[in-house]
Amino acid sequence: xxxxxxxxxxxxxxxxxxxxxxxxxxxxxxxxxxxxxxxxxxxxxxxxxxxxxxxxxxxxxxxxxxxxxxxxxxxxxxxxxxxxxxxxxxxxxxxxxxxxxxxxxxxxxxxxxxxxxxxxxxxxxxxxxxxxxxxxxxxxxxxxxxxxxxxxxxxxxxxxxxxxxxxxxxxxxxxxxxxxxxxxxxxxxxxxxxxxxxxxxxxxxxxxxxxxxxxxxxxxxxxxxxxxxxxxxxxxxxxxxxxxxxxxxxxxxxxxxxxxxxxxxxxxxxxxxxxxxxxxxxxxxxxxxxxxxxxxxxxxxxxxxxxxxxxxxxxxxxxxxxxxxxxxxxxxxxxxxxxxxxxxxxxxxxxxxxxxxxxxxxxxxxxxxxxxxxxxxxxxxxxxxxxxxxxxxxxxxxxxxxxxxxxxxxxxxxxxxxxxxxxxxxxxxxxxxxxxxxxxxxxxxxxxxxxxxxxxxxxxxxxxxxxxxxxxxxxxxxxxxxxxxxxxxxxxxxxxxxxxxxxxxxxxxxxxxxxxxxxxxxxxxxxxxxxxxxxxxxxxxxxxxxxxxxxxxxxxxxxxxxxxxxxxxxxxxxxxxxxxxxxxxxxxxxxxxxxxxxxxxxxxxxxxxxxxxxxxxxxxxxxxxxxxxxxxxxxxxxxxxxxxxxxxxxxxxxxxxxxxxxxxxxxxxxxxxx
Numbered sequence: 142x143x144x145x146x147x148x149x150x151x152x153x154x155x156x157x158x159x160x161x162x163x164x165x166x167x168x169x170x171x172x173x174x175x176x177x178x179x180x181x182x183x184x185x186x187x188x189x190x191x192x193x194x195x196x197x198x199x200x201x202x203x204x205x206x207x208x209x210x211x212x213x214x215x216x217x218x219x220x221x222x223x224x225x226x227x228x229x230x231x232x233x234x235x236x237x238x239x240x241x242x243x244x245x246x247x248x249x250x251x252x253x254x255x256x257x258x259x260x261x262x263x264x265x266x267x268x269x270x271x272x273x274x275x276x277x278x279x280x281x282x283x284x285x286x287x288x289x290x291x292x293x294x295x296x297x298x299x300x301x302x303x304x305x306x307x308x309x310x311x312x313x314x315x316x317x318x319x320x321x322x323x324x325x326x327x328x329x330x331x332x333x334x335x336x337x338x339x340x341x342x343x344x345x346x347x348x349x350x351x352x353x354x355x356x357x358x359x360x361x362x363x364x365x366x367x368x369x370x371x372x373x374x375x376x377x378x379x380x381x382x383x384x385x386x387x388x389x390x391x392x393x394x395x396x397x398x399x400x401x402x403x404x405x406x407x408x409x410x411x412x413x414x415x416x417x418x419x420x421x422x423x424x425x426x427x428x429x430x431x432x433x434x435x436x437x438x439x440x441x442x443x444x445x446x447x448x449x450x451x452x453x454x455x456x457x458x459x460x461x462x463x464x465x466x467x468x469x470x471x472x473x474x475x476x477x478x479x480x481x482x483x484x485x486x487x488x489x490x491x492x493x494x495x496x497x498x499x500x501x502x503x504x505x506x507x508x509x510x511x512x513x514x515x516x517x518x519x520x521x522x523x524x525x526x527x528x529x530x531x532x533x534x535x536x537x538x539x540x541x542x543x544x545x546x547x548x549x550x551x552x553x554x555x556x557x558x559x560x561x562x563x564x565x566x567x568x569x570x571x572x573x574x575x576x577x578x579x580x581x582x583x584x585x586x587x588x589x590x591x592x593x594x595x596x597x598x599x600x601x602x603x604x605x606x607x608x609x610x611x612x613x614x615x616x617x618x619x620x621x622x623x624x625x626x627x628x629x630x631x632x633x634x635x636x637x638x639x640x641x642x643x644x645x646x647x648x649x650x651x652x653x654x655x656x657x658x659x660x661x662x663x664x665x666x667x668x669x670x671x672x673x674x675x676x677x678x679x680x681x682x683x684x685x686x687x688x689x690x691x692x693x694x695x696x697x698x699x700x701x702x703x704x705x706x707x708x709x710x711x712x713x714x715x716x717x718x719x720x721x722x723x724x725x726x727x728x729x730x731x732x733x734x735x736x737x738x739x740x741x742x743x744x745x746x747x748x749x750x751x752x753x754x755x756x757x758x759x760x761x762x763x764x765x766x767x768x769x770x771x772x773x774x775x776x777x778x779x780x781x782x783x784x785x786x787x788x789x790x791x792x793x794x795x796x797x798x799x800x801x802x803x804x805x806x807x808x809x810x811x812x813x814x815x
Contacts, residue, residue, distance in 0.1 A: 216793035222272035342417035484516030528592030582634035659697035
């Protein structure tokens with residue numbers, strides 16, 4: 142695989158077979174299905190038996206190994222991908238094999254207890270091994286460690302290390318559902334259990350006393366930086382989840398039906414800190430004791446009170462209660478802070494009316510309201526580095542649509558949407574424990590004038606319009622055109638952060654029936670997205686994305702036993718970062734922008750060709766052959782710029798191949814037997 146990665150090419154061969162057996166009882170059948178692929182190492186086997194209307198059983202085994210997108214990752218790390226990697230600055234770099242292998246064994250049982258009562262059972266056990274890309278970055282000085290001192294002359298005060306995360310975990314899931322279906326009542330009760338166990342608790346790196354700085358020079362680390370880089374890294378802990386739900390519906394008559402759902406879920410995480418190799422827990426605390434309980438209630442009503450009028454309504458509440466105990470996990474000098482509880486409650490209400498004016502005209506109007514309560518902030522926790530939070534947000538959405546059938550072949554639809562979000566007073570960081578409610582955001586003492594507020598919490602106005610037309614010119618030609626435009630405007634106490642968003646999309650689809658059982662289809666679309674944003678004392682950026690996609694396909698049946706097809710598609714995605722300087726930016730920022738020209742563009746161009754053929758072999762056997770080839774050119778400065786890869790402090794290099802190719806062959810054969 143390493144040679145293929147260096148060439149930027151992936152090839153995949155997949156073979157898939159299925160056999161079905163029916164015994165003397167025409168109602169009972171058994172099936173065997175197997176599939177596999179080379180290079181990507183995908184294998185799957187399913188054994189099944191069924192008696193329609195009575196029972197069904199299936200056993201499945203899956204084994205798949207996945208590698209990340211084509212990236213060149215080379216490193217001098219010794220024992221990389223284990224729980225005890227040894228960071229090295231040796232000049233000899235070796236390619237790192239990042240991969241994730243998943244194996245799963247599953248059993249499904251489905252049994253009709255009576256004509257109205259049915260039981261479903263699902264049990265699966267999966268294992269994941271391998272490693273994935275991750276790392277660690279530390280900069281001194283830091284308030285979390287007084288011994289992490291500012292760098293002296295010739296020393297490095299920061300470092301980013303490549304530390305692949307080792308994977309070795311198991312996940313067991315159990316699901317059971319009992320369903321009843323009567324003439325008016327339908328009831329269903331279910332349980333879903335999830336049990337996660339990680340065989341790796343922590344990652345403990347060994348780091349040398351000298352690493353490379355930004356210019357590639359090997360320099361000693363500042364006092365305390367080495368010990369910070371060698372701190373244990375906690376890996377995903379063991380956890381359990383239990384979910385119970387009861388759903389049902391009742392038909393008052395053939396025009397009105399009500400449905401409801403009540404669900405409760407408990408998630409716990411109680412892995413011992415000491416057993417995981419994580420010292421320094423607060424006095425008397427042996428584990429997190431993490432527990433959340435989520436309750437979900439949903440009621441939905443559908444009714445048709447008049448022949449031309451339909452009404453739909455929905456009410457829901459999802460409430461998460463965080464019961465995790467508080468303890469002083471964060472220490473800065475003599476000051477201690479606890480963890481933060483994260484309760485969350487979401488209430489939604491929606492009503493929609495649909496009216497059929499006549500045979501050719503239809504209109505609808507809907508109103509939706511959402512209220513989110515994030516709970517009272519934990520007074521002993523801290524949010525250093527965050528400008529402000531909000532406990533409550535409320536959003537109301539109004540949507541109106543109309544459809545007109547001009548004639549038997551031409552129709553058009555128009556949809557308008559307006560949404561407005563607001564919220565409670567902002568909660569300012571206390572530069573310590575807790576937060577303080579701000580009643581006057583314009584007060585200079587709050588520091589809001591240069592703050593950056595989360596766009597998910599800020600006030601927002603959203604407007605969208607969508608227009609679509611369908612034209613059936615004749616029995617052979619069908620055209621469809623759609624266009625959509627949207628605008629978001631954000632409002633916060635600061636002129637910085639995300640200001641808004643503008644989106645545009647237009648698409649055309651053509652379907653044409655050719656003579657002799659052949660069909661031609663084509664599509665083209667173009668989309669734009671614009672996101673202006675800024676930071677104080679830095680650059681203002683307008684993120685501008687433009688994406689164009691096009692495709693054409695041809696399918697036909699040259700013989701009664703053979704069907705063939707081909708599809709060719711193109712994609713061109715361009716992202717630009719238009720940068721200007723904020724009025725408060727310093728001279729150094731101005732010189733850097735003038736010298737570099739700002740962030741480079743990111744462009745993705747892809748061409749894909751897909752071919753298929755399927756047919757019959759004999760009276761009962763079926764086969765299908767798929768061929769696929771794609772060619773991609775991609776440049777992203779997140780991985781490297783001007784063919785210079787991202788450098789880690791130990792000399793590791795990460796670079797995504799700018800030219801990527803992938804080819805696949807798939808063959809499927811189905812043979813019934815008796």
